[in-house]
Amino acid sequence: MRWTLDLRTVVVVLLLVALVLLPVYVELTGSRFLLTLFTRIVILALAAVSLNLILGYGGMMSFGHAAYLGIGGYAVGMLAFEGITSGFVQWPVALLASALFALVIGALSLRTRGVYFIMITLAFAQMAYYIVAGLARYGGDDGLTIQKRSQFFPPLNLSNKIQFYYICLALLFASIYLVWRLVNSRFGMAVQGARSNDTRMRAIGFPTYRYKLICFVIAGTLCGLAGALLANHTDFVSPAMMYWTRSGDLIVMVVLGGMGSIFGPLFGAVALLVLEEVLSGITEYWQIILGPLLLLVVLFARGGIDGLLGKVGQKVNHG
């Protein structure tokens, strides 16, 4: 077998190594800020990975994915508020609540397609937002401070920033692996088949509605996990974490990184959040740059970063 230098693989390996070694760098330089930023990036990358499963592979253009961030986060926040701080209760509840919400929303939304699907998932997520904002007991609009992070058995301590970073990173890698396995399984093939041609898949006997619904629930559950992590990361939950612009951010990450590629969402999350940091360092009005930049990506770089790497890699190999 001829070994060729695949640019994409090189970048992926470098990125993963950098993520694993980041805490070492932070220890050496004492830059706590970098650790906080990258914990956030890793958590949102996990959310983006889950969105990519339905958006990239399933062709389901959900515009309400941030709802699960909020639901997962609020499950942790509310339980902590009621005095239940055990992670063994909080996290399963967070996952279960997200799965249940995804099941109901998915069952209704998947009856429709195209633009209807986009708008309906958006509307349901907003509904969840308003419900949470109306919960006066849990802070309503102002949100809820979490006094104590999720408790697990002794060596595991989520309040230790470096440990927490590694937990998030491990969960991110695990979910990337899970998505990879799923996508390459019979189930994943059926879902991707339904994306390309739903009618034909049904004609050859696949109940595509059920396949898509299960896929939708898996993605929602994974994103609920990201929500539980995010709540532990910020020690705070508020309705803002499920506002629809957050769903937009997640879509941007997936598309920017490269839809329907395994590492795309990770590229996208890192690129978008680092870009935000850089731009907001340049000007207070950084979104005035980011907005048109998005437009340009849509117009001229459809495959996102992953596609770009593939193209450049090919050029290097052939030319």
Next chain:
Amino acid sequence: MTLFIEQCLNGLQFGLLLFLLAAGLTLVFGIMDLVNLAHGSLYMLGAYFAATFAAWTGSFVLGAILALAATLLVGMAVEVIAMRRLYGRDHLDHVLATFGLILFFDELVRLIWGAGGMSLPLPSWLNTSVRILPGVDYSAYKLSIIVVSLAVAVFLYILVMRTRLGMLIRAGASNREMIGALGVNIKLLFTLVFGLGAALAGLAGLMQAPILTVQIGMGENILILAFVITVIGGIGSIRGAFVAAIMVGFIDTLGRAYFTDLLRLAFTKETAATAAPALSSMLIYLLMAIVLVIRPEGLFPAGSK
């Protein structure tokens, strides 16, 4: 009873306002097959323009007319610069690109007008109440919103169903390539339609401006409602948008006003008081869910005219 009539009128007023917004959205979707999230930004711009121009000219009406023209121009400029390149692309591309536009416009407004928000004071001749029925007074301004919106709805109906431009618009909605092949300047037509949608959104924004404060992000909440309406009514159908907008306006307004009392019949006072705000904001989404279960394409699917 007086209060109930007033709330019904409020519902009608809000519904008509939502119709203006949803009509632009559904028009643009029906004809150009374009999902425009930035529609709410045009609504916001309408309000900011009106507040600014009214302060410059010292006249509410003059300010409103100038603001309307300005949003029309902005809309047409947006179409020429950005939207034109998105026709025929994937809907996800539309969502992303217009999401970028929202970020851009929000920040632009912050840059120009500051983060503080503005207010648009009403002239004294509108800031009164009118006796509409014996013993029932109603805000003259809200009444004028109802009148203007109804007039616009009639105007839209005549424009789309009875004029040559409307004929081209309808033809464009059913087969774009064909009317292009027949020698109609499609590019110009699309720019006009987008501008019209923008002006409708701007009109809704500037009419809402004296009631609410003019602020960044004001277009985003109402945009979601407009989406719900287009989904309920059937995307691309102006008639559907009208019916759904009135329904949503009524349910939202009356739900907020009476849901607490309604819940109190079944639950304790406290449960009702805490659950009502959350539940009443759920009502319209519930309506949407029910409509979708029965008719996944909305009440008036655009295809089956």
